[in-house]
Amino acid sequence: MKFKVNNKEVFASTGGRPFDKKKPLIIFIHGSGLSHITWVLQTRYFAFHGYSILAIDLPGHGYSEGPALESIEEQGKWISDVIDSVEMKEASLVGHSQGCLIVLECASQFPEKVKSIGLMGGAGAIPMNPELLDLAEKGDPKAVDLMMDWAHGPAGHFGGHPVPGLHHMNLGGSIVVNGSVKNALGVDFRACDNYKNGFEAAKKIKCPAINILGDRDRMCPVKAGKKLAENIENSEVEIIENCGHMILLEEAGKSLEILKKFIRKNHPV
Amino acid sequence: MDPKTYKFDTLSLHAGYMPSKNAGSRQVPIYQTTSYMFDDVDHAAALFNLERGGHIYSRISNPTVQVLEERVAALEGGTAALATASGMSAIFLTIMTLCNAGDHVVVSSQLYGGTVNLFRLTLPKFGIKATFVKPRDTEGFKKAIQDNTKCIYGELVGNPGNELMNLPEISNIAHEAGIPVIIDSTYQTPYLFKPLEHGADFVVHSLTKWMAGHGSSMAGILVEGGKFDFLKTDKFPTMTEPYEGYHGLSFAEEFGPVAFTMKARAEGMRDMGPCLSPQNAWNVLQGIETLSVRMEKHCSNALKMVEYLSNHESVAWVSHASLKDNPDYELAKKLLPKGTGSMIAFGIKGGKEAGAAFIDNVKLASHLANVGDTRTLVIHPASATHSQMDEATLKLANMSHDMIRLSVGIEDIEDIINDFEDGFRAAKKPRLVSNK
Numbered sequence: 001m002k003f004k005v006n007n008k009e010v011f012a013s014t015g016g017r018p019f020d021k022k023k024p025l026i027i028f029i030h031g032s033g034l035s036h037i038t039w040v041l042q043t044r045y046f047a048f049h050g051y052s053i054l055a056i057d058l059p060g061h062g063y064s065e066g067p068a069l070e071s072i073e074e075q076g077k078w079i080s081d082v083i084d085s086v087e088m089k090e091a092s093l094v095g096h097s098q099g100c101l102i103v104l105e106c107a108s109q110f111p112e113k114v115k116s117i118g119l120m121g122g123a124g125a126i127p128m129n130p131e132l133l134d135l136a137e138k139g140d141p142k143a144v145d146l147m148m149d150w151a152h153g154p155a156g157h158f159g160g161h162p163v164p165g166l167h168h169m170n171l172g173g174s175i176v177v178n179g180s181v182k183n184a185l186g187v188d189f190r191a192c193d194n195y196k197n198g199f200e201a202a203k204k205i206k207c208p209a210i211n212i213l214g215d216r217d218r219m220c221p222v223k224a225g226k227k228l229a230e231n232i233e234n235s236e237v238e239i240i241e242n243c244g245h246m247i248l249l250e251e252a253g254k255s256l257e258i259l260k261k262f263i264r265k266n267h268p269v
Numbered sequence: 270m271d272p273k274t275y276k277f278d279t280l281s282l283h284a285g286y287m288p289s290k291n292a293g294s295r296q297v298p299i300y301q302t303t304s305y306m307f308d309d310v311d312h313a314a315a316l317f318n319l320e321r322g323g324h325i326y327s328r329i330s331n332p333t334v335q336v337l338e339e340r341v342a343a344l345e346g347g348t349a350a351l352a353t354a355s356g357m358s359a360i361f362l363t364i365m366t367l368c369n370a371g372d373h374v375v376v377s378s379q380l381y382g383g384t385v386n387l388f389r390l391t392l393p394k395f396g397i398k399a400t401f402v403k404p405r406d407t408e409g410f411k412k413a414i415q416d417n418t419k420c421i422y423g424e425l426v427g428n429p430g431n432e433l434m435n436l437p438e439i440s441n442i443a444h445e446a447g448i449p450v451i452i453d454s455t456y457q458t459p460y461l462f463k464p465l466e467h468g469a470d471f472v473v474h475s476l477t478k479w480m481a482g483h484g485s486s487m488a489g490i491l492v493e494g495g496k497f498d499f500l501k502t503d504k505f506p507t508m509t510e511p512y513e514g515y516h517g518l519s520f521a522e523e524f525g526p527v528a529f530t531m532k533a534r535a536e537g538m539r540d541m542g543p544c545l546s547p548q549n550a551w552n553v554l555q556g557i558e559t560l561s562v563r564m565e566k567h568c569s570n571a572l573k574m575v576e577y578l579s580n581h582e583s584v585a586w587v588s589h590a591s592l593k594d595n596p597d598y599e600l601a602k603k604l605l606p607k608g609t610g611s612m613i614a615f616g617i618k619g620g621k622e623a624g625a626a627f628i629d630n631v632k633l634a635s636h637l638a639n640v641g642d643t644r645t646l647v648i649h650p651a652s653a654t655h656s657q658m659d660e661a662t663l664k665l666a667n668m669s670h671d672m673i674r675l676s677v678g679i680e681d682i683e684d685i686i687n688d689f690e691d692g693f694r695a696a697k698k699p700r701l702v703s704n705k
C-alpha cells in the first residue's frame with residue numbers, strides 16, 4: 001500500500017492482506033540497498049495469521065519516494081513516523097542487517113512505541129570495507145556483486161532456494177540494481193559506517209528482543225551478534241547452521257519458525 | 270578486490286545443488302515422487318498460500334527439476350527459472366502468463382516452424398494475435414507495436430534462415446513502449462549469448478537441443494531477468510492487480526523481480542500442467558555439465574563447415590553470420606564474440622530435387638527433426654519442420670525450397686566433410702538417385 005510519511009510517498013507491502021488497524025502491527029525493515037521484496041517469506045505468513053504487516057521500502061528504495069535518509073538515527077525516527085502515519089500506537093519491529101541498526105535506534109528513541117524487536121543478522125555496528133563503500137558511493141555495480149558474494153553463505157553460492165526456481169544471488173542483486181546503487185546502496189553503506197550508537201542504543205532497550213544469526217555470516221558474524229545481544233537487557237539469540245547473512249532468504253523456513261514463536265509469545269494476537 | 274562468485278564452467282557443474290542437503294549424494298538425486306509430506310496443517314496451508322517456499326506436488330515443482338531451474342538461472346544470469354516438458358510448452362506458458370484475450374504480440378518471422386504455427390494458428394484461438402516482422406527490420410518492430418501489444422518475441426538467430434535480430438535496439442524499442450522482450454535462445458545457449466545482458470526480459474529454451482546435447486530428452490525452460498517492472502505500467506493487470514486465485518495476491522507487488530516466474534508456476538503449472546519429469550531434468554543436467562566443451566567444438570566444427578560449403582561447387586549460397594559478406598557479420602561479432610553457433614543454412618544447386626537426393630545419401634549426418642544434438646543433423650525445412658507454413662509465411666521467413674538446414678555436430682570434421690561429399694555427388698544426379 002502507499003501512504004504518506006512526512007509528506008512523502010511511502011510504499012509498504014501488507015503481506016497480501018489489507019492493512020487493518022485493529023490487528024497488532026509488525027513492521028519489517030530491509031537491509032542496505034534492498035526493498036520489501038526480501039521479506040516475502042515472512043510477511044505473508046504473519047499477514048494471514050492475525051497481524052497487520054508493513055514491509056516498508058525505506059525512503060529512496062523500492063517504490064518509496066526519495067531521497068534516502070543519510071543516518072541511522074534519522075531512519076530510526078522515520079520508523080516512529082511510519083507508526084504515527086498509519087495511526088497506530090505501537091508495533092513490533094523486525095530488521096535485517098542495516099534494518100537491525102534502524103530497529104535499535106527506533107526502539108531506544110521511542111520505547112513506548114515498540115512492543116518487541118526481532119533482528120536477523122544484527123550487530124551493534126556495521127563498519128564497511130572502505131573499497132566496497134567507495135564502489136557503492138560511485139554507483140559501481142561491482143559493489144552489488146561483492147555484497148552478494150559476502151552476504152550469502154553456501155546455499156546462496158551453490159543454490160537451493162526455499163522457493164523452487166529462484167536464484168539467491170541474482171535475485172538479491174537485481175533488487176539492488178533495480179534501485180540505485182549510488183543513491184540507495186551508497187547512502188546506506190555510508191550511514192552504516194558512520195553509525196556509532198548501536199551499543200548505547202541497545203542498553204536502553206527494555207522490550208523483548210531476539211537476534212537470529214547465521215553461523216556462516218561474514219558481514220555480521222555470530223561473535224558480533226552475541227555481543228549486541230549481551231547489551232540488550234532482555235534478548236535471546238538463535239543461531240542457524242550453514243547460513244550466511246541473508247538469513248531471511250537462505251533459511252527462510254527456519255527463520256520464520258523462530259520469529260513466529262517469538263512474536264506470538266511477545267506480541268500475541 | 271573482486272567477488273569470489275563461481276564462474277560459468279563451475280556453475281555448469283555445481284549451480285543449484287548442495288550434496289550436504291541430499292544425504293551427501295555427489296550426483297543430483299532423481300526425486301521420483303508425485304507429492305511431498307507436510308509437517309502439519311499449518312505448514313500445508315502456508316505452502317498452498319505461497320506464505321513459505323517448498324514442494325507440494327511435482328506438477329508445480331520437484332527437487333530434481335529445481336536443481337535444473339537454478340542451474341539455468343545461474344548460467345543465464347536470471348533471477349528465477351521454471352522448467353517445462355518441452356521448449357514449446359515454455360513458450361506457450363510464457364505467452365499465456367503474459368497475455369489475455371484481445372492482446373497482440375510482435376513476433377520475428379524467422380522462428381522454429383512449431384513456434385510460427387503457435388503464433389499464427391493456435392494463439393488466435395485464445396484471442397491473442399501476432400504481427401510478424403522480418404528479423405533484420407528493426408524499425409518494422411517499432412511500427413508493428415499497437416496499444417494492446419504485450420511483448421516482442423524472437424530468436425536472436427532465426428530458424429532456419431540464420432538472420433539476426435538487433436536485440437539491443439529492439440529491446441530499447443520495446444521498453445520505450447512499456448513491454449518486455451522474450452528471446453528463444455535455444456540456438457545460442459548461455460555459453461554463446463546471454464540475452465538478459467543485452468536487453469531481453471525473459472529467455473526461453475528448448476533444453477532438448479544444445480543444453481542437453483545428447484538428443485535423449487525433451488525439456489524446456491523459462492528464465493526471468495528480474496528487470497522488467499510490471500508496476501511501472503498499467504498494461505499487465507494480471508501481474509499487478511489482486512489475483513483471486515491466491516486471496517488477492519499482487520504478484521508484482523509481493524515478488525518483484527521474480528513475479529513473472531511465480532505467476533507462471535502458481536497459475537500456469539497449476540492450471541495447464543506442462544511439468545518436466547525428474548528423469549528428464551536429470552538427463553538434461555548431465556548434458557549441461559559439459560556445455561562449454563561441447564559448444565567450443567560445435568562452433569569450431571561449424572566454422573570449418575562454413576568454409577567447406579562456401580567453396581563447394583554444388584552449393585549456391587551459405588547463410589552463417591561468421592561470413593564476412595553476411596549482412597549480420599558486424600552485429601554477430603558484437604553480440605556473439607565466442608562464436609556464431611553451429612546452425613548453417615545453405616542452398617544446394619539443383620533445387621528441391623537435388624536437396625532431397627543430398628539428404629537421402631548422407632550416411633553419417635542424421636536426417637531428422639531436431640537441432641543441437643552432438644551428432645550432425647540435416648533436414649530440408651520446406652518439406653519437414655516448416656512444411657505446415659503457407660507460401661506467404663515461407664516467403665516472410667525468407668525460406669527457399671533449395672534450403673538445407675545443417676546442425677553441425679562434434680564428430681571429427683573430416684568424417685562430416687567426407688559424408689557431405691557423398692551427398693553432393695548424389696545430388697548432381699538427383700533423377701538417377703531418385704529412380705534407383
